[in-house]
Amino acid sequence: MVHALHEAHRVLRTGGLLIDARPDSRRVAPVEHHERGRPRPVGTVNTSAESRVDDRLSDRAIARVKREGLFRSRRASGFLHRVTFPDRAGLQSFLDDSVRLVRRVRWSVDAATRRRWERDTFSVQRPVRYELLEKITPRG
Amino acid sequence: MELCSPASVSSTDKVVRTSLGRYLPTASAGVRPAPATELAAYGGARLFRGRRVLDIGTGDGRLALGAARWAREVVGLDPDPSAIKAARAGAKRMGARNARFVVGPAQELPFRDGEFDVVILSWTL
Numbered sequence: 041m042v043h044a045l046h047e048a049h050r051v052l053r054t055g056g057l058l059i060d061a062r063p064d065s066r067r068v069a070p071v072e073h074h075e076r077g078r079p080r081p082v083g084t085v086n087t088s089a090e091s092r093v094d095d096r097l098s099d100r101a102i103a104r105v106k107r108e109g110l111f112r113s114r115r116a117s118g119f120l121h122r123v124t125f126p127d128r129a130g131l132q133s134f135l136d137d138s139v140r141l142v143r144r145v146r147w148s149v150d151a152a153t154r155r156r157w158e159r160d161t162f163s164v165q166r167p168v169r170y171e172l173l174e175k176i177t178p179r180g
Numbered sequence: 181m182e183l184c185s186p187a188s189v190s191s192t193d194k195v196v197r198t199s200l201g202r203y204l205p206t207a208s209a210g211v212r213p214a215p216a217t218e219l220a221a222y223g224g225a226r227l228f229r230g231r232r233v234l235d236i237g238t239g240d241g242r243l244a245l246g247a248a249r250w251a252r253e254v255v256g257l258d259p260d261p262s263a264i265k266a267a268r269a270g271a272k273r274m275g276a277r278n279a280r281f282v283v284g285p286a287q288e289l290p291f292r293d294g295e296f297d298v299v300i301l302s303w304t305l
Contacts, residue, residue: 043287044236044286044301044304044305045305047287047288047289048234048236048286048289048299048301050289050293051234051289051291051292051293051294051295051299052296052297052298052299053294053296053297056294056296056298056299057227057297057298058298058299058301059298059299059302060301060305061218061222061301061303062303062305063303098305101305102305117221119213119217119221121212121213121217123211168213168218168221170221170222172222172223
């Protein structure tokens with residue numbers, strides 16, 4: 041990772057910007073049930089342990105190139121990305137296929153309610169984080 | 181780090197049923213925000229206009245092609261030749277003459293020092 045960041049640094053002009061964007065595994069993703077077109081939080085889903093480890097390694101790589109004086113942070117922020125499913129089976133199928141998220145939703149509603157909602161629309165709000173890093177020095 | 185409210189920047193991607201009866205996002209759009217959403221969050225036209233942009237780990241080029249409408253030149257790089265083939269087809273379809281796509285690893289970029297104004301690492305690190 042650090043090697044790739046060093047290469048990104050090399051091909052950037054001084055003052056140029058590196059954009060690092062990733063799903064934000066530090067935050068849980070809210071699961072929503074849609075009623076009359078309005079989404080309402082009904083649970084959460086976590087990032088898998090493996091992905092959290094990968095993300096921490098990426099964080100360390102970014103921290104290292106900042107420490108090396110190659111980049112400085114210009115702006116860091118995030119946004120939410122809503123993925124919508126036509127029913128609960130669709131949501132579960134998505135989680136089963138996901139390499140980043142765990143398969144089980146932590147529901148805040150009981151099983152009977154969920155069964156009643158079987159054919160309703162659901163969504164996951166995935167947090168996304170990004171940072172704009174400015175190249176400040178040529179690499180010695 | 182501050183998270184924007186869903187109302188300010190949020191995208192909703194539809195998920196379609198495949199022939200196997202499973203629900204999958206439409207291309208990569210379902211698991212990734214729409215390019216317009218992502219690029220707008222970073223700075224949109226203000227950030228990319230007239231710039232030379234490198235998208236590392238470009239995949240099918242969705243983000244690179246999104247930036248191509250503002251940038252002077254966009255280069256997408258990915259180690260997967262089939263992804264680059266798809267990106268080139270996308271560029272041709274869109275008529276994006278300022279976009280080119282290259283097969284290669286992020287650890288050994290086939291470009292000169294200081295060649296780019298903006299480098300994108302989106303879902304890549």
